[in-house]
Amino acid sequence: MSSPAPPARRGTDRRATVRRSIAAVLAVGAVLVLADFGTAAAAEYGISRQMRDRLQLPEDPSVRVQGFSFIAQAVTGRYDQVDVSMQRVPIGSMRTPVIGVRMYGVRAPIADLVGSDARFRAAAARSSVQIGPLDVRRMVVARGGPAATVERLTVEQVEPDTIDEAVVAGGDPTLRGLDPRTAALFAAEMPVDGAETRVAVLSALVVSDGALRIVPRDVREYGTGEPVPATVREALTDALAIDLDPGPLPLGVPATTASVPGPDVLEISGSVRDLAVGDGEPSSGSTS
Secondary structure: OOOOOOHHHHHHHHHHHHHHHHHHHHHHHHHHHHHHHHHHHHHHHHHHHHHHHHHOOOOOOEEEEOOOOHHHHHHHOEEEEEEEEEOOOOEOOEOOOEEEEEEEEEEOOHHHHOOOOOOEEEEEEEEEEEEOHHHHHHHHHHOOHHHHHOOEEEEEOOOHHHHHHHHHOOOOHHHHHOOHHHEEEEEEEEEEOOEEEEEEEEEEEEEEOOEEEEEEEEEEEOOOOOOOOHHHHHHHHHHOOOEEOOOOOHHHOOOOEEEEEEOOEEEEEEEEEEEEEOOOOOOOOEEO
């Protein structure tokens, strides 16, 4: 009759079993993660090919299916959010716009996404074109006069305090009716009276006939609120009064809103509901 294993050996065996169990769990987890990434990549490729054709892009755009687990979403055939974007797509005189589409509630069996002819529907989609200050500066400088000396142009979001400060500094009291969400603060670096100066141009952003129209409302020295010479004020007011026309937004969505979503980004956007993509179907959505 064999004697029981010593306590030390039994403890060693248990530790070895636990280690093997942990290793097995980690291995299974790694396989599932790789499968999730692989399946997501195949679906994103299919969507990218379809969106390239639909948007008539020169190359495949970047596609990202959001969410922690792609496979878990694929089981239900519903994907909470899909983002499509492409950098530096020349549009008219603009050289560096970024186009984007964000689709919500995408519905499709996984088989309809991973092929070269992906097809799907989205409960809603938001299309946008983002324009950087480099393109705006080029148009400003082209106006000539004092505006041609603008060396650098940036754009910022407008805070409510910025509007109040402009009025207190002598700006038109009607500025208080300006909505900060649809306004922009341009900062033009240029020589003023022989010294390099940053000049702030508080502007409204208006969507008109599908174009983003910049409407300068107040011009003064950046940061201090001090007035600038009339020649500088008039030149910048005239040079920044421009229309940025991206043409039809991606997927033919009408442009309805202009904003500054982040530093150095002007955005014109619109939304649509019930969007169909693939199989040659046109968008059957309604604007929202």
